[in-house]
Amino acid sequence: MQSANMLLRRIVRSAVLPFAAQQGMKKDLFPHSRTLSLALCLKQDKSCEPSEKLDLDEWKKVMKSGLQEEVSGAVSEAKELSSLAAARETLEMWRLAGRAVPENISEEQLKAFMECPSKSAKKKYLKYLHLKELHKKNDKRKMDEKRERRLEAQDQASKTDETKKRSFICLWSSTMDKAYNWRAAQSMIFGQPLVFDMSYEKEMSVREVANTVRQIVQSESCNRRSVDPFHIHFCNFKEDSLYHREFIKNYREAWDKLLITVTDQCYTEIFPKDKLIYLTADSPKVMKTFDHDKIYIVGSMVDKSIKTGLSLARAKRLGLETAALPLEKYLLWSSGAKNLSLDQMMHILLTLKDTADWKKALEFVPKRKYCGFVNTPVKEMKKTLDVSNTLKLGKGREEVEKRFARNYPKTYKVK
């Protein structure tokens, strides 16, 4: 497209008025161009007597003149479009129309786009690709700027030519890695197990699996960096599953060197049942304290659509004890789902393990989801809740009540 535009511009600039000569030919090509010929007459008038009069249809001529060149090229190209090419072309048109569409799209992505079941699914997917592209571009720009700055700094450093004396060789990251790995290795022998249940692949879309793996990678890294890491187990892990492929995408060669236990066995086969506790937001039981002798299980799942009770059902099936974080007890919840991301879970569990301080641990719940910590005894909870509601809505209490009444009418009929 870009090059075509350039070409056009050149044509228009170089040949200002070859239109008249082509006029006859054009008429045959475009039977509807009444206004066009009218405009040409106008133009000729103008050349006879120069005036301030504007030729309003001149843009059409410009547009059509470019066309001349393009038509001859484009038509011969390919009459029939393959469905893939047609989709590509549609995308290009959407982009021109100013919709959120990526500039470049790979064959694979294009196929995924065509397989989207509905219009809105297509739109969402394109928007996702578009945003991804934008992020990538921004990152690249920032990297380039940084590099430039660094080169500049180096230049200056070399000019001043100043050598520093250090007592250590600068090997921070690899030294740290060694230290971390040492700890992780220790945890594999002596550490408290923490299980990630990898049996939710069927319940998730491809993107959800990718998000899950990303969250687990983050959890693993923060576990490795902690003072006393868990011994992480991936249970129910199938070779060549989507999970596996995503992990390899994230870790590359490091996947085989990770200091964690990966198994296709179920946690019930590895650990005694009475020691297992399945953590799920749907659990009716609320966790009171962190138990160092228990083995906690976290479901490796991201559910963008609401799949309530999925992990609870799994625990019920296996007859395991379940628990939910005491979010209500410690936080004034404002909005958002009670299920947290896997890395947040990891942060919370690590903090609990080290400090047993709920307040400190629950700092890792995203701030947007709660308005504050509860300090008051349970009796006064209700009052605080009312106050917080009034504060949140910025309205009088009656207004809040009225709202409530509207949302939950006491009497309703089924007609």
Place this chain on the structure above:
Amino acid sequence: VQPPEKPLQAEEWNKLREDFQSPEVFEEVMLNSMIRCNSPIDVAKSLLTHVAKRDGDIAYNVLVKYLTLCVQQGQVSEIHDVYDIMKGRFRILESGAYNLLTKGFSNSNQWRMALTVLEEVKKVMIPSRTCYESCIKAASRHQEMKLGFELYNEMLAKDVVPTLDVLQSFFDFSRGVKGAELQKELFGILLYLRENQIYPHRTFMRSIKLWFESLPGGNWRGRLTKIKDGGQCPVCNHQLEDSNLTEEEYSNLSERIIRDVIHGTDTFRKTSPKEFEAFQTFVESRLPFDIVIDGLNVSHIKSRKMQCENLFDAVNYLAKDNARLLVLGRKHMLMNTSNWKPETMKKMQNKADFFFAENISEDDAFLLYATLRSGKHCRFVTRDFLRDHKACLSDSLTRHLFRKWQRGHQIALKKCFPSVFSQQPAFRYDCVVQTTGDTWHIPYKDVFEEKYSYRVPGKWLCIQQKS
């Protein structure tokens, strides 16, 4: 920005553009505001000319904006020119432009061009409903009813849902036109409303009424009325279809409820296989019930009273006519707490059968199962709308069946003055477009918006044929 009133020279546009904060989008913003103010088309043209002279090209989105303005003002020849330019420049267009083109052409005397555009759209994508809508409306406006219906059927075949507007236009433009074929097609639309449980709004209803009354030699007469609880039409004394499902529908629905709602993807999500089995044997041994009560839901009717007393009142009231009752609850109701007194529970258990599910199980699923298993006469009591259960059903046909069954079998308890229960009679007739051949009964909504999916209109159009 305020668009200028007269066409401007290039220099003047340049100046305006330089004064604007973000010159890259100046043309777009300017055209947008022209569309909003419905500015004269010459002003827009002068802007385009300026752009064309400057860049040697006009961006697609700017062209579309200009096209919007032309369509808004019905400038047919301009639409034509823009179409030619676009077609020459781009191999295909996107749906926005196609919508505008069909709309623009369909409102003019060149409405057949809209059909040409539609054909073109079909080559690259499934046309949007707006595209079809414009073409169908244009065809019926010009009395080409056959063509209109062809497009309409094509649309349905492609799963493009027509707007009520399109359906209405068929009735509007067929008024007074004779033809057995046409009549059949329009009856087909009414049956479409029936099958999809769509209720026409007031103006649409009026179009239907006028069409019937305009049929030459038909002697159709339409009257507006309200149907009473008994389901008899006050105008023609015709008894409306009753709300019972057919045997086939009924067994279909029960099967689907067990499969999709109770078991779903995992039986453990709502109950457990062991519990469900226990419930099944319990129900089978005591069948059939007349009324199944959602104990926990009913116990929350009055917040001031103790929960078990609320339930006690309801059970007492419903047990009056020797009805066989089943109350569903959860195990925690058996604990001696401030809300649940064992003595009251004992008294109730003499009057009704009770089943207590696990505290983490969902009792609604059991409610549905017990009611369906008891047979068609059995009804259930809950204030819950059961929307989440309806949503578990996978196809719309079963969901409609569910709604219909629910209307006919759900009793809602109304909270009135102290300790008085008033019982809402469940619907005895089916609220849907229906016909007997020489009568039509069509429920309609007063307002266009459908606010609640469970609420059905009480107003009806009664049409009869006088012989």
